[in-house]
Amino acid sequence: MIWHGLSRKAKLLFTRFLLLVFIAVIAGWQLSPIQAQLVQQESNYAIHIRQNFNQSGFYPIAKIPSVNLYKPIGDWVGRLILPTKQQLQDGLDWVWMEVQYAPPTAQNLVGNIVRLEWKKNEDLLALDQAVTRDVNFTSEVIKSQKKGNIHPFRLNGVRHVGILRSLAGANPDDNVIVVLDSSTIIDASQEKSILQIEREPVLATGRFYGLVKIIKPIQSSSKTISFPKAKQYTDYFLVKHYNPNSNKFDGLQETIHIPQQVIDRRNFAPSSSQQIEQSPAGEDGWYIYGADDAKGVFTVAALAPRSLFQIQPRQIITGEKLGLNYIQEVNWQNTEKNKGKFNTVLLKPVETQNSLNQSISKWQEGNKAIVLHLFGGIGGRNAEAVPVPYTITGHFAFGIAEVVRDEFTKELRFETKYHQIYAQNPDGIIAGTHTWADYMGNLQRGWVATRPISDILIKFDPVTQDYDFGGVKLSPLEQFQQQLQVTMARYRVGDGTGGAIVSPATSCVQDASQALYTTILAIKNQVATTPQIQTWVRANPNHPQALRFQQLVELGKSLEQQLAPLGIVRADWQSQASILAGTGIGKTTQPFEDRSIWAGLTTWRTIMPRQAHDDLATIFLKHGAIMQVLRTNQVGGWQPNITPIAPTVLLGQIKIPFTNISPISIILNRVLASLAVPTLKDWLVVALMLIIYSVIALPYGWKFGFLHIQIWSANWIDKCLLALRCLFLPAIVEELFFRVFLLPNPSEISNWLEVSLGAIVSLFLFILYHPLNARMFFKAGTPTFYNRVFLVLAAFLGIICTVAYTLTGSLFVIVLIHWVVVVVWLIFFGGIRRFDQS
16 A cells, blocks of 8 residues: 555656665675585595595404404504593593404403593603693684584594593594503593593504515405596406515415595596506505405505615715705606606715615614604696696605514614694594604595605714713603694694694694794703703713714704704793793693784795605704715606696795706895894904995095095984985895896805805996996986096995805895995095085
């Protein structure tokens, strides 16, 4: 009735109003940020866990493969089970574990569920308490979870989550497989047996492993695998086991199952069994990790190429110069062309004869090495997205490698464990200590099949060997592992937020570097607060242990300079250090994270994984360390739609045509390196250079009448404004371009020829710039900037600034020198009068 009573104009206006309201509602619905949260993206983890061969229950515990062909992957193997919600309320750090393998003396526990807890050790419990958090998801974490990242949602709202519970609850299901070492003890006094441990469980894959040569694929009663636009393939293979009597692969033949993983949301599979028998990496056999399925067929969950871990390298490079060049340049050359291939290279800083024999003898059973791990990107038709333009960020981690006696061949080989500081992700990779097979070789989530990898194993006795100063023990390696363990535990629960958020200041490489920095401070603190150590070192200055300790001190200085390149220590790093470096461990104070851009810039050398990897390797090599580089490029089964891409520094893919030079990256690095806070030595260089310049320039300028004392009569405000202007131009602008951009920073790897050539080019352009500037832009400077005496004085100023920059690498130093010279000339020696006359 009301509608009929309205005029034609009113009806038209009302209709328009309703239309606008409708459009506004639709637009608001489409643009609302809540809408994005309503669509739950499926994770890669969820896609793969649906396959029965990726589930622990697919492998009956009672099925044990032949003891002559397979060995257990650890002293204890088990599956972690998170306690019930009611049990989680006790605030203690224990979990359940299904025992899948046990030592011969504890076979009665196999198949049982036992309680796993820490030994009653005061330091151990204090460490666990230091990283215990109440977990409450933030809105940011909930959004991340909706995007398909795996967060510990079963721990959301749980109080007092410690190391063990953060491990057991990291994934949506109770499927975390771990190994425990031989120090595990059994407490059978309770209704359920209790296993007590003193080290964090190591994340692992499979229960048993063997050493085989893959002969060929064979048809099975199971269905074959179909690849788009390709023929069908089977994922069952005929293999021959290693025969210890003949030292060849002429042992028992067996059919094994290498299940083909499905394509996930990345549009490719995490691994492939296609043509794996032809892989160059398998020439010396494969370690296969897994267990028997219900039919008694050994089903592979992880693969590792034997040749990658052999002590004998495929290539040896001796000499510091060649070694540094390999680290910085050669290591990642031709990555795409070398798809499917691998290499192992020994780097020795000191040239010796009989390098091959000596290199093998350097590695003895029980030796340990620090591992620098770096992976690159995935290119090809199904390339992964690049979050930063023209940059392949990759991922960095530390690890520990040990020389062990192979259980099959009785040869020495490397066994690597990674300490992965890893943010929540769609693959279900957990921040923690992983075996190589679990992190790299795992068919469901490992990286060896899809990414290029560089692992640098560093043997440096001052770090890897323990110290005993008259009864006072000091272990740099154990200190380092403890700091990494703390950071990994914090990452698993995001310091209570439920997720570790990546930023330029907080990331895998930044926080791994923070653990290294905290280790250095912890050792310094222990030495400073323990008089016995200082007394012992003073009393035994020539003892091999004292000399080794001095090498450790020198290394620590170099690492500190690399970790805090501007000379400014981040507040959050200091917070972590004060709590965990021996001054506050176990206290309730919690460290904080600074995600600001400024915090990232103060530790700029550890923002990019590639830079941290190369810089740390460089430092160790310069200090005399021996290194073994293990390089792989998507080894294993063949996937034609992806290619390996080398990691880069920021904007590192922008290169000068027909060269490997990334100019923007080089300039950015040089600018950041030049911003280091000057030291006392640097200020002394400033004073010395100004004195030298004055001694030469003043007599020369007076002799030819170019300089004479004539103080500018302007008021102090004009003088201050002039000085301020001169600070920007010419001092800052010219020094940035002619020194910082063109000259190698002292922190770079360069030789005298590069430095000399850069200095000559820089000086020539610096002199040429002044008359060109007068001709094109600054007309008032024409008579002066063409004056022969002025150009000689400018050349000498360029030389002085070049020498100062070569000695200090500091922009502040050369800007100050340039600024003082120009301002003194303009105000006190008639310089401003020359421009006024012009």
